[in-house]
Structure formats: C-alpha cells, structure tokens
Amino acid sequence: MKKPIKLAVAAACVLGIGQVGAATILDSGTTAYYGADNKGPADVIGGSTYDISQAAIARAGNVLTITITTAFAGNAGMNASWGKDPLTGATGKGIGYGDVFLSDTWNAAGDATNHYATDSATTGTVWDYGFSLNNRWNNGGGTFKLYALNGATNAQNILNSDSYISCGISCNYRENQETAVNTKSATVKDTGLAGTWSVTVNKTVPAQSYLTFKIDLSGSELLDYSSFAMHWGETCQNDVIEGLAKGVHVPLPGTAALLFLGLGALGVARRRRGHPSLPSAA
Structure with missing residues (x-):
C-alpha cells in the first residue's frame, strides 16, 4: 500500500x-454528590435499594446513550401508599423513576467537601433539557420526549420531589430536588425528539442493575455539547446522581x-x- x-x-x-465519545459520573467515594436535605448527611436514604453508583454518558454519531447503574432498577412502584402523580392527581403510585435533566454546565451549590449540602432545585444548576418519561412507574421501560427548559429558574420548568410524595411524617426523603419535567409549564417546549428507555435487572447482584436512555439528537442543540451535566434520582430522590461528564464529544x-x-x-x-x-x- x-x-x-x-x-x-x-x-x-x-x-x-x-x-464515539464517552464519560462517566460516579456516585461513590469522598466526592459523591449528596445534595441538600441529605438526612445525616447520607448518600442514600432508606436502604440500599435506592443506591445509585454511576452514570455512563456516550455519543456515537448523533445517538446519545445514558446508562445509570442503580439497585432501584426494577423496583418502581414500591411503597405504593407513599407516591402520587402530580400531573394526574392519582395516588397509590409508589416510588417511580425520575426524569433525566441535562445541561452543558454544572453549577452545584456548595462544594465536594460538604457534598454540596445546600444544592437543590432552587439553589443549583438551572437545567436546559429534560427527558420526560411516558410512565415512570413501568419496570419494563418505554419512551420519553425531549423537552427544552426555557424558564429562567428550575421552579418554572420542573416538578420537585415534594410533588411526588404523600407520606406525611412517616417517611424520610430528599426534599425539593428536581424530579420531573413540568410538561404543563409555559416555559417548557417539546422539541419533537423522542427516545426509548429500558430497565435491566441483575437479580444476582441488584447493585449492578441499570436503566438505559437512548435518543437520536439530530437537529438538537445537544449535539454541540462537549460535556454533559446530568441529574437523576428516584421520585423520592432518596439517592441522587449529579455531576459533569467531560469529553462526550465526537467529530x-x-x-x-x-x-x-x-x-x-x-x-x-x-x-x-x-x-x-x-x-x-x-
């Protein structure tokens, strides 16, 4: 030749x-994100079932894939008497899967030394986009829509963990954390793009179970992102993974x-x- x-x-x-570009956000060790109202402080509230260990974010061409490793995979609907759906008013839903929030910058309140103890939906990063799940209580997965969050504050764009819990004083949960896209808000816009999400359960090692979110970003501003800030947790936010994944950029x-x-x-x-x-x- x-x-x-x-x-x-x-x-x-x-x-x-x-x-192909990829990066990982870890939710373990001395720099793990806890966020405000961490009850102790503690990374996980209510036992290991809520534990999140990492989020892997990868792009192959225009396709973005986010894989969140969590023992909660397969457990949506647990504690049925505690959960509610703020959009429909239905009660008895239990704890579900939160939406994924994305931005190109991460501005958490506080710092790693105190596990961002003052960071919440009102004090931290204002998210640019959100994956709104079609049925967050479905352990078989489903679809989601990509929404642009155009409000100046998270309060205009999101529903927080308080919106999804109706347990009074009988349970502990991480309060006032961003949980779902408020699709009824005037500041939230459907981009027209949609993706799929799935649940994979490891019955032998529950901590190695995971959720996978996949979407083709063709035509989206997200294609310009070289780094992705991300937030995800259960609807009770008893564990939260948040941070910045750098280097998720492809030519x-x-x-x-x-x-x-x-x-x-x-x-x-x-x-x-x-x-x-x-x-x-x-």
Missing part, C-alpha cells in the same frame, strides 16, 4: 474511532471519509507524476 493511502486509512481509522460525521478521499486522490496524483506516458509509436 502506498504511503499516502496508508496515511488516509490510518486517519480514517483514528477519526472513525473518534466518532462531525463524514470527516474521516472526506479526509480518506482527499488523501486517496493525492496518492493517485503522485502515481501519475511518477509514471509519465510512453511516446506513441511512429
């Missing part, structure tokens, strides 16, 4: 691999192919210069 062609193939391979699709064609053409041109045409016969 000629050198220019070798260079083209190598460049195409490198850029092709670069079409524009087709860059590798264009470079390959350009260098390939260069190789053809060099071969022609190195082999002049023979003179015609007399």
Whole structure:
C-alpha cells in the first residue's frame, strides 16, 4: 500500500474511532454528590435499594446513550401508599423513576467537601433539557420526549420531589430536588425528539442493575455539547446522581471519509507524476 493511502486509512481509522465519545459520573467515594436535605448527611436514604453508583454518558454519531447503574432498577412502584402523580392527581403510585435533566454546565451549590449540602432545585444548576418519561412507574421501560427548559429558574420548568410524595411524617426523603419535567409549564417546549428507555435487572447482584436512555439528537442543540451535566434520582430522590461528564464529544460525521478521499486522490496524483506516458509509436 502506498504511503499516502496508508496515511488516509490510518486517519480514517483514528477519526472513525473518534466518532464515539464517552464519560462517566460516579456516585461513590469522598466526592459523591449528596445534595441538600441529605438526612445525616447520607448518600442514600432508606436502604440500599435506592443506591445509585454511576452514570455512563456516550455519543456515537448523533445517538446519545445514558446508562445509570442503580439497585432501584426494577423496583418502581414500591411503597405504593407513599407516591402520587402530580400531573394526574392519582395516588397509590409508589416510588417511580425520575426524569433525566441535562445541561452543558454544572453549577452545584456548595462544594465536594460538604457534598454540596445546600444544592437543590432552587439553589443549583438551572437545567436546559429534560427527558420526560411516558410512565415512570413501568419496570419494563418505554419512551420519553425531549423537552427544552426555557424558564429562567428550575421552579418554572420542573416538578420537585415534594410533588411526588404523600407520606406525611412517616417517611424520610430528599426534599425539593428536581424530579420531573413540568410538561404543563409555559416555559417548557417539546422539541419533537423522542427516545426509548429500558430497565435491566441483575437479580444476582441488584447493585449492578441499570436503566438505559437512548435518543437520536439530530437537529438538537445537544449535539454541540462537549460535556454533559446530568441529574437523576428516584421520585423520592432518596439517592441522587449529579455531576459533569467531560469529553462526550465526537467529530462531525463524514470527516474521516472526506479526509480518506482527499488523501486517496493525492496518492493517485503522485502515481501519475511518477509514471509519465510512453511516446506513441511512429
């Protein structure tokens, strides 16, 4: 293989691999996010069933995939007498899955040394987008819509954990944390994009169970994000994962192919210069 062609193939391979970007937010260790009203303080309230360990955020081309590892996967509907649906008024729903919130910057109140003890929906990051789940109490997964959150504050865009709990003083939960997109708010706009979410349960090791959210972002401003700030928790927010995933950025699709064609053409041109045409016969 000629050198220019070798260079083209190598460049195409490198850029092709670069079409996938990924990063992970951890919810363990000394810098784990707790947030306001952490009851102790404590990362998890109410036992290990609510524990969240990490969120992996990846992009392959235009497709964004978020995988949240949590022992709560498969447990939506538990504590049925405590939960309610603020949008429909239905009670007896139990604890469900919260919506995913995204932004390109993370501005949590407080710092890692106190586990962001003052951070809540009213003091922390104002989120730009949210995945609104079609049925947050479904352990089989489903669909979600991508909403743009245009209000100047979270209060205009979201429903908090207090909106989903009706247990009085009989339970502890992390209060005033952003939980779901308020789809009835005038500041919230349906982008027209939708995705799917699924639940995978590891019965042998529950802590390794996970939720997966997948969406094609074609036409969305989210394609410009090189980093993703994210927030997720159960509707009671008894554990919350929040933080910034850096480096979730890929080159524009087709860059590798264009470079390959350009260098390939260069190789053809060099071969022609190195082999002049023979003179015609007399």
